[in-house]
Amino acid sequence: MENKLKIAIIDSGVDKAIAFDLNTFTGYSVNHYLNTYQVIEDDCPDEIGHGTAIIDILNKNLKYVSFNVYKIFDAVFETEEDRLIFTLNYILKNCSCNIIHISSGLIQSERYSELYSVCEKLYNQGSIIISAYDNNGSISYPAAFPFVIGVDLSDKQLSLTEYEYIENSIINIRASSAFHRLRWTNPATMLAQGTSFSSAYITLKIANILLLGFSNLDEVLESLKNNAKYLYSEPIYSQYNGSFVRNISKSIAFPFNKEIHSLAANLDCLDFEIIDFYDSKYSMNVGKSISEILTHVKNNKTIKDINDLLWNDDFDTIILGHCSALNAITKKDWTQFLINKAMSHNKKVFSLDKIFIPNTDLDNNPNIYYPNVNLDMVPKCRFGKLRSIDKPILGILGTNSQQGKFSLQLKLKKMFINAGYKIAQIGTEPQSPLFGIDRVFPIGFNSTVSIHGIQSITLLNEYLWDISQNDVDIILIGSQSGTVPYTFNHLSQFPIYQNDFLLGTQPDYIVLCVNPHDPIDYISRSIKYVEGLIDTRIIALMMFPIIQEATDIGNRYKKRKLDTIETNNIINQFKTSLKLNVYLLNDENHLNELFNQILQVFSVDE
Numbered sequence: 312m313e314n315k316l317k318i319a320i321i322d323s324g325v326d327k328a329i330a331f332d333l334n335t336f337t338g339y340s341v342n343h344y345l346n347t348y349q350v351i352e353d354d355c356p357d358e359i360g361h362g363t364a365i366i367d368i369l370n371k372n373l374k375y376v377s378f379n380v381y382k383i384f385d386a387v388f389e390t391e392e393d394r395l396i397f398t399l400n401y402i403l404k405n406c407s408c409n410i411i412h413i414s415s416g417l418i419q420s421e422r423y424s425e426l427y428s429v430c431e432k433l434y435n436q437g438s439i440i441i442s443a444y445d446n447n448g449s450i451s452y453p454a455a456f457p458f459v460i461g462v463d464l465s466d467k468q469l470s471l472t473e474y475e476y477i478e479n480s481i482i483n484i485r486a487s488s489a490f491h492r493l494r495w496t497n498p499a500t501m502l503a504q505g506t507s508f509s510s511a512y513i514t515l516k517i518a519n520i521l522l523l524g525f526s527n528l529d530e531v532l533e534s535l536k537n538n539a540k541y542l543y544s545e546p547i548y549s550q551y552n553g554s555f556v557r558n559i560s561k562s563i564a565f566p567f568n569k570e571i572h573s574l575a576a577n578l579d580c581l582d583f584e585i586i587d588f589y590d591s592k593y594s595m596n597v598g599k600s601i602s603e604i605l606t607h608v609k610n611n612k613t614i615k616d617i618n619d620l621l622w623n624d625d626f627d628t629i630i631l632g633h634c635s636a637l638n639a640i641t642k643k644d645w646t647q648f649l650i651n652k653a654m655s656h657n658k659k660v661f662s663l664d665k666i667f668i669p670n671t672d673l674d675n676n677p678n679i680y681y682p683n684v685n686l687d688m689v690p691k692c693r694f695g696k697l698r699s700i701d702k703p704i705l706g707i708l709g710t711n712s713q714q715g716k717f718s719l720q721l722k723l724k725k726m727f728i729n730a731g732y733k734i735a736q737i738g739t740e741p742q743s744p745l746f747g748i749d750r751v752f753p754i755g756f757n758s759t760v761s762i763h764g765i766q767s768i769t770l771l772n773e774y775l776w777d778i779s780q781n782d783v784d785i786i787l788i789g790s791q792s793g794t795v796p797y798t799f800n801h802l803s804q805f806p807i808y809q810n811d812f813l814l815g816t817q818p819d820y821i822v823l824c825v826n827p828h829d830p831i832d833y834i835s836r837s838i839k840y841v842e843g844l845i846d847t848r849i850i851a852l853m854m855f856p857i858i859q860e861a862t863d864i865g866n867r868y869k870k871r872k873l874d875t876i877e878t879n880n881i882i883n884q885f886k887t888s889l890k891l892n893v894y895l896l897n898d899e900n901h902l903n904e905l906f907n908q909i910l911q912v913f914s915v916d917e
Contacts, residue, residue: 316376316518318369319408319438321398322362322415324355324382326496329363329370335377341398348397355382357496361507364493365414368511373518379406390415392422399429403436409521412514413442414507416451418699423780427456434458439521439528441514443506444482450698455481458528460517462510463694464488469540471512476539479547480692484513484535545691551777555661555680556744557582562628562661565589565649567596567604567614569713570663570742571632575601576608577721580746586626589617593640607897617645622656629653630745631662633757650679663741665759682741682751683759689770697769698776700786702735703913706818706847707789708809710837711797712755714824715855715896720789721746726906727785735778736787737771737816749781750774754808755791763811771815785913788816794823794837813845820912821849822905824896827858827873827881831888838889850912851905852885855896 325338338355341348357363366378381402383394395417402408411433420426430440430453444463445451454461465475465485475485486509493508495501513535520534536542560583564571567590574585590596601610634645646664653660660666662681705723709716717740727734738748739755752771754760762770779786790812796804821841825834838849856873873881882893892908894901 316409316521318376318410319379319402320366321381321383321413322365323359323384324357324362325366325380326357326363327354329367338380340382341394348394350401355380358386359384359388360495361388363496365511367494369515372515390417392417392420396422396425396429403429403433408438410518411438411440416442416445416454418445418449418451419701420452426453430456430459439517439531441510443510446505448696450696462486462506462513464506464509473540475541476536477692478544486513543692548690549687551750559583559628561586561626562630563587563589563626564630565617566591566594566632566637568632572605573717575610576605580721582747587615588612589615589620591637591641592616622652628659628661633663664757682744682753684752685761689762689766690773693769697772700775700779702779702783702786704786704818706821708794708821709824710793710829710834711826712792716789716824719853719896720787722902724787732784733782734785734787735781735783737774738789739791749778767811768815788818795840817845818847821847822851822853823849824853827854851892851894851908853894853896
C-alpha cells in the first residue's frame, strides 16, 4: 500500500539497526556551520539513544507511514533554540509533513515570536505538531502554543494507551507516567520515563486518527477528547482589559486622602488630566492648596468642597478614593451617593473600593470600574506548572505600611524611562492602573483580591509572562505593608497576601523600605526571610526620615521628622549592622545613587 502519512521526528537521530526496519526513512543531520546551520541528508546516527526510542515506539505500531528524522541533538539532549527554529523553518519550506513530533522544548525563549511564527505557519500549512512539556514542571514551548498539541504527564495510574484530555488550557493531553521498556543505543534497551516517551504514544494515536480520514487539528482534538480516559473542562479565564483608564480624558478626584495624594504628587505620570481635587469640609482639607498639605509637592491647586461640585462641568470621570473613614465621620455613604450622581449625569467612575449596587450588573457596565482580582481571572488546569520569566525583575518591599513604597516605584520608573529603558510593572495599589501600570494586584487597604495561595501565585506568574512579552528591559513590582510579622498576637500582622505576591513574582533583586524606628533585628529577620524564601538578594534599604514615637496617651503614637544629625546616625547604624547601603526617599542625590546601584547589579548579573 502507498504511504499515507509523513511524520517528521525532531530528535537525536536513529540507530542504524532500527533504520533498516523502518517503513520508509529519510535522515537529516542539522549541523552548525559558519554561524548558521546546514542540513545534510544522511542516516543521522544516534549517539544518545533518545531518538531511537521515540521512533521505535512509532514504527513498531504503525504501517503505511514514512519518517523524516531530523537530528538536532549530538552528545547532549539539550534544546538549542536557534537549531530548533532553523529545523522547523527547513521543514516548512522543504517538506510537507502530516505530523511533526518534538520530544523537547524550551522553558525560556529568546526568540519566542520567531518560534511561535514558524509553528503557526506549519499549522496553517496543515501539519499537526505534537510537543512534549518539560519534565521538571515548567511551562515550555512550543508545547504551550495554541496550535500545538502539548503533552504532559498525568499523576493518575494510566496505562500506556490511556490519557487525559484538557479543555481550555495550554496543556492539551496528560499521558501515562509509567516507565517504558524502550529500544536504545547503548545499552540496547532502557527503562525510561518522561514526557518525551509518553508524547510518542500520543503521536501514535494521532497518526491512527489521521489514517482513519480525519484531516485537521480540530477534528483530531475532538477525536482525542471523545476517547480520553478522563476529561478536564474549565471555562477560559478572563483576560486583563485596561481600556477603562485609556478612555479617561478629564477627571476629578475625591476625597483627598493617601491614595489620592499619589495622584496629586505625580500628575506627570498620568495620561489624562485631573482638573480638580475635592474633599468634605469635615476633613479640614477644603480651601487649602495641595502644596500646603503635601509640602514636597509643587501643586497649587486648591482642594474644593464636594458639595460645590457642578456635575455638568467638563469632566468625564470621577476617581473615588477610599471613603470608609469619611463615611464613618459624616454618617453618609459617599461612595454610593457619588456613584448615583455620576450615573445620572453620564459620568464614569473609577473607584479604589469595591463597588456593590443591588440589582446592578457592574461587570457589564462600561462606566463603572474598580480594580479587583477574582477566580475567573486565574488560568485553569495548569496542574502547578509555571512560566519561566526571562526578563529581570526588581522588587520594592517594606517592613511596614506608609513608607513611600509606591512613591519609590513611580520615581524609579521615571528614572528608568528617562535613561532609555522600557519598563513593565505590576502594582499592588488600587490606583496603579491610573498610572499606566500594566497589571494590578490590589492587596493593600480594603483589598479587592478574592483569591489566595496557589491561585494568586498562578495568576501573578501569568501576569509577569503577559507583560514580559512586550518589548521591555526590566519589570518593576511593589508589594504592600510588612514582609514578616512584627508580632504574632493578631492575624492582621500576618503578611499572607504579601507572601503570595513574593512567591508569584520572585524578583531577582529587592530594595527594602524601612522606618527609622524599626529594630535592627526586625529588619535583619525580614532580609533573611525574603532571601531564604526565594532566590533573590536585597541590595539596599530605603528610608523616609519620619519617626514614630510613643505618647503619654495610651497606645497612641505621633510622627516627627528627623533632623539631619538624627538621620545620619540612624543611617550609619543600619549600614554598620546590616552591611547594606541606606538611601533617603526625599533626597534626589540618594535616589540617583540608588538608581546607579540598581543598574550596576543588573549589569553584573547580565
